[in-house]
Amino acid sequence: MNNTYQLPQPIAELLASSKNVDAKQPELIRQGGYVPPSMDLMIDAITALAMGKNLLLKGPTGAGKTKFAETLSNMFHQPMYSVNCSVDLDAESLMGFKTLAYHDNKQVIEFVPGPVTNAMNTGTFLYIDEINMAKPETLPLINGVLDYRRTVTNPFTNEIITAKKGFNVIAAINEGYIGTVPLNEALKNRFIIIDVPYIEGEQLRHLIASTTRLKDNHTIELFVQLSADLIAAVGQGKLSEDAASIRALLDACDLSTILPPKRAIQRAIAAKLEEVREREFVQNIADTLF
Ligand SMILES: Nc1ncnc2c1ncn2[C@@H]1O[C@H](COP(=O)(O)OP(=O)(O)OP(=O)(O)O)[C@@H](O)[C@H]1O
Numbered sequence: 001m002n003n004t005y006q007l008p009q010p011i012a013e014l015l016a017s018s019k020n021v022d023a024k025q026p027e028l029i030r031q032g033g034y035v036p037p038s039m040d041l042m043i044d045a046i047t048a049l050a051m052g053k054n055l056l057l058k059g060p061t062g063a064g065k066t067k068f069a070e071t072l073s074n075m076f077h078q079p080m081y082s083v084n085c086s087v088d089l090d091a092e093s094l095m096g097f098k099t100l101a102y103h104d105n106k107q108v109i110e111f112v113p114g115p116v117t118n119a120m121n122t123g124t125f126l127y128i129d130e131i132n133m134a135k136p137e138t139l140p141l142i143n144g145v146l147d148y149r150r151t152v153t154n155p156f157t158n159e160i161i162t163a164k165k166g167f168n169v170i171a172a173i174n175e176g177y178i179g180t181v182p183l184n185e186a187l188k189n190r191f192i193i194i195d196v197p198y199i200e201g202e203q204l205r206h207l208i209a210s211t212t213r214l215k216d217n218h219t220i221e222l223f224v225q226l227s228a229d230l231i232a233a234v235g236q237g238k239l240s241e242d243a244a245s246i247r248a249l250l251d252a253c254d255l256s257t258i259l260p261p262k263r264a265i266q267r268a269i270a271a272k273l274e275e276v277r278e279r280e281f282v283q284n285i286a287d288t289l290f
């Protein structure tokens with residue numbers, strides 16, 4: 001697979017007019033970046049960001065959502081501040097906190113900015129991971145950040161912050177994962193949704209060859225087949241979704257360069273599954289392939 005993509009002319013022009021992407025440089029994705037299942041997915045994400053819209057990446061664990069966000073921020077030459085959501089996420093972890101400091105031997109109260117205030121003040125990217133893990137009452141604080149106002153009142157300083165040009169929000173969710181809550185409609189409404197599936201076939205072959213230690217084409221082919229079988233079994237409800245995680249598959253590929261592949265699959269993929277039935281199912285697929 002070609003590692004670089006030529007952007008269609010209207011998108012290159014849009015980028016040139018709106019953001020600090022070097023649109024003269026068509027080779028936007030290089031080795032080590034996110035490998036999209038189709039070029040459309042990449043084009044849609046770039047277009048939405050170039051228009052200043054918020055992106056919500058939706059997909060199972062190990063599908064490359066974080067990698068995708070990193071790749072996009074690299075393309076826009078923008079650093080990325082991150083927030084990891086959890087039930088403990090509060091206003092301070094988003095906006096920052098007050099602390100005591102000393103200036104010229106005098107005690108003063110200083111405000112230490114958080115990821116939201118930092119990204120807004122510097123006009124850079126904000127990545128909100130596992131956004132559906134946060135308590136539903138926490139995130140409405142940043143509703144104004146996510147709509148046309150691009151503004152928030154910092155509850156700790158009463159300062160009104162308006163995002164600088166270049167500020168963009170990318171969030172990620174793993175739907176149905178334990179501990180997650182359905183995303184509030186008003187919040188979801190503020191995003192352009194991009195589904196991030198597990199990649200397959202040619203894209204997966206390229207990813208394995210370029211990012212793992214596995215270089216033998218025949219074995220790579222077997223792992224690509226294993227992944228297709230796992231994805232099919234997930235589709236039929238025989239395995240839970242994370243059985244087909246690309247993260248786990250890449251780990252198995254790496255281990256297989258030293259360990260026998262079946263043991264690598266057991267350690268990296270099968271052992272993570274809850275039910276004995278599922279673990280046996282994965283080992284059976286491995287037995288028939290390797
Ligand atoms: N399409 C892809 N292109 C590039 N790398 C990928 C892709 N899919 C998976 N990976 C690799 O798999 C690993 C997991 O990816 P990443 O952490 O981005 O997943 P995620 O969707 O954010 O998972 P989680 O929901 O658990 O946070 C990384 O090493 C990443 O590089």
Ligand SMILES: [Mg+2]
Nearest residue numbers: 065066129172
């Ligand atoms: Mg992630």
